[in-house]
Every structure is written in C-alpha cells, then in structure tokens.
Amino acid sequence: MKNIYFDCDLGADDALALAYLLASPNINLLGVGSVCGNTSADQAAKNTLDLLDLGGYTNIPVAVGEQDFRVNTFDDSVKHIHGDNGVGNIELPHTSRTPVKEDAKDMLLRLSHEYAGTLHVLAIGPLTNLAAALESDPTLPSRIASVTIMGGAAMVPGNISAVAEANIGNDPEAARIVFEASWPITVAPLDVTMANTFEEEHRHALLHSTNPVAQAVGQILDFYFDFYTTEYGRRCSAVHDPIAAALCAEGITTDIAPCAPVTVDDTQGPGRGQLICDLRGQRVGWHDIDGAHVRVVLHTACDVAQHLVDVITA
Secondary structure: OEEEEEEEOOOHHHHHHHHHHHHOOOEEEEEEEEOOOOOOHHHHHHHHHHHHHHOOOOOOOEEEOOOOOOOOOOOOOOHHHHOOOOOOOOOOOOOOOOOOOOOHHHHHHHHHHHOOOOEEEEEOOOOHHHHHHHHHOOOHHHHEEEEEEEOOOOOOOOOOOOOEOHHHHOOHHHHHHHHHOOOOEEEEOHHHHOOOEEEHHHHHHHHOOOOHHHHHHHHHHHHHHHHHHHHHOOOEEEOHHHHHHHHHOOOOOEEEOOEEOEEEOOOOOOOOOEEEEOOOOOOOOOOOOOOOOEEEOOEEOOOHHHHHHHHHOO
8 A cells, every 4th residue: 555645636537547546445544635737726625625535435535725826816717627626627426524623734754754665645736735744844755655746847748838737837937846856756748648639428427437436537528628629629538647647556566767867947937847757868778867766757658548447446
C-alpha cells in the first residue's frame, strides 16, 4: 500500500483522478488538501468531500489550502471548462461533513512526520500548498518518498500561453520552489496528457458502472467534453490529472521518461510559467542526465483511458 497525500483543485479531471485513487487497491489515501485553480480552494474542498462521502469514504479528511497564488489573486476564470462549481454544474449529493480545521500545508507536514519515509505526494493543481509547506519546513523533502505532479509542457505548446500550462503558469513562483526542492519528482506534462484521450465510450462505461463515484464522474465529464470538442474535433477530453494519479499508483508504465534538469520561469516576460526541461543530448536515445531529480514523462506504454476505466469500474 502506498501512503498518499493528495493535493488538488478538484475540477472535472481531478474528479476522475480521485475516483481512480479510491478504486486503486494499492493506495492508502491519508488526506486531501485543496488549492485554488480549477475552482476556489473552498469549492474544491466541498467537491472532494461530496465525492468521498458519495462513495462511502467518510474517514478521509479534507483540508482547505491556499486561497490565492503567491503573486496573483485567484480569479475563477475557467468556469467555461469546469463549470460554475468546478464539477460541470452537476449537483452532487451534499455531505454534512466539513473540512478539518488544519490547513492543507499543515496536513502535509503532519503526515510527513507520521509517515516519514513512506509518504508519497500527488499534486495535480497549482503547487501553492506545497511551496507553503516547504517554506514552513525546509526539511520536508527528507521525509517524502516521492512527489508526482501534473504540470508543464516540455516539448509542446502550453494551454494558457504559448509555453505555460495552467498548474505551473498560475503560480510559477510556487512551482519554482517545489521543483528546486531536493525530493524525487515525476512530472506528467502536456506532452503526455494531451496525447491520451478519454472518449465517449469510456465516459459511458463510468455512467453504467455500479460505482456511485464513477457514475457522478461520468456526468461531470459531459461538460468537460464540450470544452474539448474545439481542441480534438470530437467529444472527448485530455487525460491530465488521472495520468499523474496512475503514475503515482504505479498502475501504468512509461517508455519515454528521462530524468532531466528542470526549472520554472517565474519572470514577468513572455516565458512566464514555462516548465523548462533540459532535454539536450537525447537525439541518439532517451537517457537520464546525471544529478537530475525530475523524471519527465513524455510517453506512456499502455492505453491509459482503458486502464482508468478498468480500475474504477472493477
């Protein structure tokens, strides 16, 4: 069993990632921290609690994290992608449960002591909470087994600018702190998440599942698919956050994932928010670069969408 702290801005693809984690037999989900991004930190926490309780996972605590980014104020500007409530305007059954009193940063720090050496961090939103935890306790990386991140664009265009992906681009100051920390990171950038799609057949498999969380996610994805129609020319979606979840759970394999030096552009110029992956010298074959601590996943070796469906509906 892998002990997981899950940091998310729970929107549509985050919901799919959560459903996958809950259904994964080798995952021990210890706690969830919310952060602003796809929706507000408060709404993300509410969405998470509603989905957890819908599935009967009432023992998993949820903590509210950072309400704004380190430099910029959260503006809730992606309602056209994730809906007004972050979950495709679907009204989930409301739980009476509320977030715990500790904030997400403190939850992460506490769990890092309670599960020192065995805690894995999965972050699929802006990295604001993780940066706050690192600033509060710079020794945090010494107690973390691994960090898996959805974010960035290594060799493909960004999705909020020519070079920046949303999770990194919304808070590049936080991302730079996280990527410079001395812990082992696996990052799933747009290179791999945009290359994998969740199709209508996969969504309908969720809708017809006996798993109530799967059914809810199938409904949530309907709105998300509408947005991606202009990107792919059909109703489907990229598989952003669920790929990171599957990598963290070791449910999927990769065939191109070199370890390379990575930094983040946190300047105010046109490159702001770019995840800069130094992949020089790879033309004769993909290989790890000495001293690097960030594994950049560029290609998976399996059908990711079908794997997600198989696990969630099992």
